[in-house]
Amino acid sequence: MSKTRRDFLKIAGMSALGLGCSALPAAAADPGHAPRKAAQGPAPGTLPDNALTATHWAMVIFTRRIKGPEHFDHIINACHQYHNVPEIPGHKDEIKWIWTDSFNHTFPEKETHFLAQDLEMMDFLLLCNHCENPPCVRVCPTKATFQRDHDGIVIMDMHRCIGCRFCMAACPYGARSFNFANPRPYIDGAKLNPDYPTRMRGVVEKCNFCAERLAKGQMPACVEASEGAMLFGDLDDPNSEVRKALRENFSIRRKTTLGTQPSVYYII
Amino acid sequence: MYNAKYIVPGIVVFLILATLPFWWSSIFVAGYDSPELALPADKDQCIESAEFMKANHMQILDEWRDQVVRDGERLYTATDGKIWEMSLQNTCMDCHSNKEEFCDKCHDTTSVSPYCWECHLAPRGNEQ
Numbered sequence: 001m002s003k004t005r006r007d008f009l010k011i012a013g014m015s016a017l018g019l020g021c022s023a024l025p026a027a028a029a030d031p032g033h034a035p036r037k038a039a040q041g042p043a044p045g046t047l048p049d050n051a052l053t054a055t056h057w058a059m060v061i062f063t064r065r066i067k068g069p070e071h072f073d074h075i076i077n078a079c080h081q082y083h084n085v086p087e088i089p090g091h092k093d094e095i096k097w098i099w100t101d102s103f104n105h106t107f108p109e110k111e112t113h114f115l116a117q118d119l120e121m122m123d124f125l126l127l128c129n130h131c132e133n134p135p136c137v138r139v140c141p142t143k144a145t146f147q148r149d150h151d152g153i154v155i156m157d158m159h160r161c162i163g164c165r166f167c168m169a170a171c172p173y174g175a176r177s178f179n180f181a182n183p184r185p186y187i188d189g190a191k192l193n194p195d196y197p198t199r200m201r202g203v204v205e206k207c208n209f210c211a212e213r214l215a216k217g218q219m220p221a222c223v224e225a226s227e228g229a230m231l232f233g234d235l236d237d238p239n240s241e242v243r244k245a246l247r248e249n250f251s252i253r254r255k256t257t258l259g260t261q262p263s264v265y266y267i268i
Numbered sequence: 269m270y271n272a273k274y275i276v277p278g279i280v281v282f283l284i285l286a287t288l289p290f291w292w293s294s295i296f297v298a299g300y301d302s303p304e305l306a307l308p309a310d311k312d313q314c315i316e317s318a319e320f321m322k323a324n325h326m327q328i329l330d331e332w333r334d335q336v337v338r339d340g341e342r343l344y345t346a347t348d349g350k351i352w353e354m355s356l357q358n359t360c361m362d363c364h365s366n367k368e369e370f371c372d373k374c375h376d377t378t379s380v381s382p383y384c385w386e387c388h389l390a391p392r393g394n395e396q
Contacts, residue, residue, distance in 0.1 A: 046341035148340055157337045158387060182386075192389060197357060200386040215342045 050217030129262030
């Protein structure tokens with residue numbers, strides 16, 4: 001029997017279709033790599049009962065309740081020691097999750113020629129603002145930094161970071177630090193916190209609103225150390241501590257004209 | 269055959285060289301021995317069965333890190349219903365506190381070098 005090219009193509013086409021169809025159910029049945037659900041929050045039973053949850057975590061800083069440099073150091077050390085943040089000398093290589101700066105640097109849009117003298121002398125606590133509209137997330141090519149849909153925290157996935165530092169360029173608050181060197185030698189071995197990992201060379205890091213502490217039912221380390229100078233709570237809950245504080249006090253946020261919608265509020 | 273005195277030895281040498289990896293290892297290289305691992309003295313059961321953990325610990329750790337970091341899920345319910353915190357550093361290494369004699373021994377034998385420990389802290393006992 002002679003075969004024409006047309007016959008051959010018909011049979012080849014039908015065979016390919018059949019093979020494709022038979023492979024489909026097998027692919028669908030593979031449970032290991034099913035696409036994960038869209039992030040609508042942790043599945044039930046995957047969080048401890050005492051975990052703190054919210055739909056929009058936010059922080060309020062009572063700037064005038066902070067009693068001088070020792071108080072700042074206490075807050076900063078609490079955060080940096082808990083998260084094994086290295087102390088690297090020199091401005092360029094510095095790693096910081098929470099730090100201080102002057103009024104004019106913190107609120108450049110609110111700059112004025114004749115600032116009240118106490119504000120002129122005062123320092124302000126700075127940290128990642130966990131923006132509602134985070135530019136770092138938009139530019140990250142690997143989605144190593146991402147915003148949790150269920151509570152608005154902007155978080156780093158160190159396993160995915162390739163160290164391109166686009167996020168650092170995008171962040172208008174300078175809240176991100178890059179590990180130019182292996183950070184381990186710069187952490188005091190005796191102070192290493194075994195509950196939290198360190199980082200490796202070549203990744204970006206920043207404040208994570210203590211997501212790991214919230215899951216255990218604890219407030220962020222800085223809030224705990226601030227002795228009432230910082231509040232943390234759910235911005236979507238009208239009865240929360242932060243909403244109450246914002247209702248009763250005049251507050252400002254950093255660089256609001258950029259449209260990033262920071263979740264850190266300063267009560268001046 | 270034309271030039272057989274060159275071609276036949278050439279083919280023989282080629283065959284010897286091409287199959288070298290197969291017979292060399294069976295004659296000159298000792299077989300693979302599973303290393304003796306230091307198991308936790310006070311625990312007789314891991315989160316899942318030992319066979320499952322031997323075969324799947326890397327998948328479990330990979331899933332855990334995504335679930336914890338990306339989905340904010342922190343607890344793992346084992347097949348036997350027990351609940352564990354999903355944490356290499358705080359759950360796994362709590363029992364398997366001897367990294368050199370447990371993780372490293374097998375990974376070294378099989379020439380696998382995961383970079384977990386560049387960030388995650390090995391248990392205190394092994395630091396000094």
